[in-house]
Amino acid sequence: MIYAPDALILAPLSGFTDAPYRRSARRCGCRYAFTEMVDAASLTFAFDRSKDLLLRYDDEEFLGVQLLGGQTDHIREAVEKINRFNFDILDFNLGCPVPKVAKKCAGAELGLHYDEAVRCFDTVAKYSKFPVSAKLRILDTEDPEPTLKLCRGLVDCGAQVLTVHGRVKKAFYSGPVYFDIIKAVREEFPEIEVIANGGVNSVASYNEIKLRTGCSRVMLATGAMGNPWLFRQLQAPESFSLPSASEWRSIIEEQAAGMVELYGDECAYRHGRKIFHDYLKGRGFNGSLRAIASGTANAADLSNWLDMAVKSGVWADE
Ligand SMILES: Cc1cc2nc3c(=O)[nH]c(=O)nc-3n(C[C@H](O)[C@H](O)[C@H](O)COP(=O)(O)O)c2cc1C
Incomplete structure (x- = not known):
């Protein structure tokens, strides 16, 4: 099997x-x-x-x-x-x-x-x-x-x-x-x-x-x-709850870090934009946050919009 x-x-x-x-x-x-x-x-x-x-x-x-x-x-x-x-x-x-x-x-x-x-x-x-x-x-x-x-x-x-x-x-x-x-x-x-x-x-x-x-x-x-x-x-549908803000953020940060390691900064962030866009879908974020995320060019940009997202999103308790 x-x-x-x-x-x-x-x-x-x-x-x-x-x-x-x-x-x-x-x-x-x-x-x-x-x-x-x-x-x-x-x-x-x-x-x-x-x-x-x-x-x-x-x-x-x-x-x-x-x-x-x-x-x-x-x-x-x-x-x-x-x-x-x-x-x-x-x-x-x-x-x-x-x-x-x-x-x-x-x-x-x-x-x-x-x-x-x-x-x-x-x-x-x-x-x-x-x-x-x-x-x-x-x-x-x-x-x-x-x-x-x-x-x-x-x-x-x-x-x-x-x-x-x-x-x-x-x-x-x-x-x-x-x-x-x-x-x-x-x-x-x-x-x-x-x-x-x-x-x-x-x-x-x-x-x-x-x-x-x-x-x-x-x-x-x-x-x-x-x-x-x-x-x-x-x-486990019964025990499932939405990710907390810190888990959501750490998944994205770890994925981005893995891409930087593999492809280098420029290629990783270019490639990463469509992936960030997916992470922002369906979580109630406004269009301006999505626009900022689609311009991510480095780790500082990423950290900046993640800070904004964490403050403006609806999250499960930590
Ligand atoms: C962006 C994108 C890339 C895909 N790449 C592959 C692929 O490399 N190999 C493959 O067999 N199917 C690929 N697919 C098809 C998916 O594996 C899947 O069969 C299809 O999306 C249907 O499943 P879903 O309705 O749950 O999305 C791709 C689909 C999308 C949207």
Whole structure:
């Protein structure tokens, strides 16, 4: 077994789930997490630039790596490079819908081409020294058959886990989640761990996806952006309370410090702005605070708006 029953998993999120991001989630109870997706061609041709994506902190109990690619020669080389590192699982991306990925027939586009998708995944499975899994989108919102066919091909190649995002490629990351198709996968492959993904951002949506798909394992993505406390809340909803101001602040400061260590000041704060923006969402802060945060250029700027936020926010008691 890869994931315990009822496991909550932090999704791979390109541009987000680097090691400092995962540390914030882990402080809030996340055990299972993924790297950002790593492109097979980049690992093949620009290894030094992309290997930072493979960083794993010593205290990370479980970490999966996610590979994106559409060409078997690049995939093979990338897997051989990944094999030199230490991961708990190697996941193959069949869900990324962005045009620049689709153009190379990778991600969700590859998922639409059964033979190529299975050939690529077979290469992953053949060369990986880690257990392998795939993360895919549903292929049709009404008819489960196309999705089941793809899943069967992946399972026959050796997938031990399937993560099913209950939206089609053209829906990107929003809109309804088609629970029945995820449920059909869950029922078709009782021997496989099937992880349900899509739209979980609260206790109610978490309970709904579990109930309607029959999956006990759930992957969190946009719902946990700026809200790593979602892990804690879903694991113990009765005893959950909002983070205190000091906890909220220390999570952000520690994440920023981790990014500075990895990328240097300039790049860390540039990259950090979208992350700070997420932390400010839905907490009642006014637009001017958000505008100040989006100009963060150094540790002093960060400390300045955190002081303001701590004074103006609504917080649980310390
Ligand atoms: C900014 C962003 C980056 C993402 N990066 C990845 C990625 O690297 N690999 C992947 O499989 N999915 C990626 N996804 C998709 C999520 O993992 C997830 O499947 C999707 O957001 C649906 O879950 P949600 O509705 O709970 O957010 C990304 C989504 C977003 C919004």
